[in-house]
Amino acid sequence: MPSRFTKVWLLWLVLLVSACAGVPGGKGKPGVDAATSPQTAPDQPDKIEAPRAALGPAVVVKVPPLRGGNQALFERAVQLLRDNKVEAAQVLLLELTEDQPELAGPWVNLAYTYLLAEDDVAAQQALQKALSANDKNCDALNQLGVLARRQGDFAGAEAYYKRCIAAQPGYADAYLNLGILYELYMGRLGEALAAYNDFQVAMPEPDLRVSGWVLDLERRVGAIAQR
Numbered sequence: 001m002p003s004r005f006t007k008v009w010l011l012w013l014v015l016l017v018s019a020c021a022g023v024p025g026g027k028g029k030p031g032v033d034a035a036t037s038p039q040t041a042p043d044q045p046d047k048i049e050a051p052r053a054a055l056g057p058a059v060v061v062k063v064p065p066l067r068g069g070n071q072a073l074f075e076r077a078v079q080l081l082r083d084n085k086v087e088a089a090q091v092l093l094l095e096l097t098e099d100q101p102e103l104a105g106p107w108v109n110l111a112y113t114y115l116l117a118e119d120d121v122a123a124q125q126a127l128q129k130a131l132s133a134n135d136k137n138c139d140a141l142n143q144l145g146v147l148a149r150r151q152g153d154f155a156g157a158e159a160y161y162k163r164c165i166a167a168q169p170g171y172a173d174a175y176l177n178l179g180i181l182y183e184l185y186m187g188r189l190g191e192a193l194a195a196y197n198d199f200q201v202a203m204p205e206p207d208l209r210v211s212g213w214v215l216d217l218e219r220r221v222g223a224i225a226q227r
Contacts (some may be wrong), residue, residue, distance in 0.1 A: 104133040136167035172202035
């Protein structure tokens with residue numbers, strides 16, 4: 001296991017109505033307002049897991065409508081999250097998920113509130129509920145991969161990232177997290193290199209940090225091949 005430290009990015013998902021209904025965000029798609037909040041965890045300092053990315057074509061699913069006053073309820077929860085009033089937002093999101101459990105987005109946002117409270121179990125349960133609503137929701141799949149990796153379930157993390165990639169091939173952060181998993185935790189350097197390259201292809205422009213990782217891995221893989 002790596003002995004250095006990395007920052008694990010927590011979820012910050014403020015989803016509007018289309019994403020609330022469980023459609024993963026895509027490049028040019030409305031309804032995703034993403035930011036990040038770092039938290040220290042025992043990994044490498046320069047390998048940062050990514051919670052999500054709004055890239056690539058979204059999987060098309062039927063969008064169930066918000067009923068009654070749920071749209072206003074959701075918008076209020078969004079504003080509370082923006083104001084860092086997490087507990088108040090959690091109360092509203094719980095109400096919304098109880099009334100319309102078929103919507104994936106509120107479950108993902110609810111998971112975010114649990115992650116901030118360092119309650120991984122509750123977060124994992126909420127993310128699984130999001131998958132019950134939409135089994136192709138990459139926001140949920142990617143974050144479940146991060147949680148599985150943190151719990152030492154590397155095979156489970158790999159499976160979640162691959163499910164996300166299969167559902168939405170342009171979802172860049174799944175490739176990034178898969179590369180980190182392969183490189184730092186599973187020793188599969190060739191596959192890590194391929195995942196990092198796929199991440200770069202999915203990005204609007206290459207990430208300079210990841211370009212450095214690729215050069216380092218190419219050198220290491222080449223050295224192993226010459227032994």
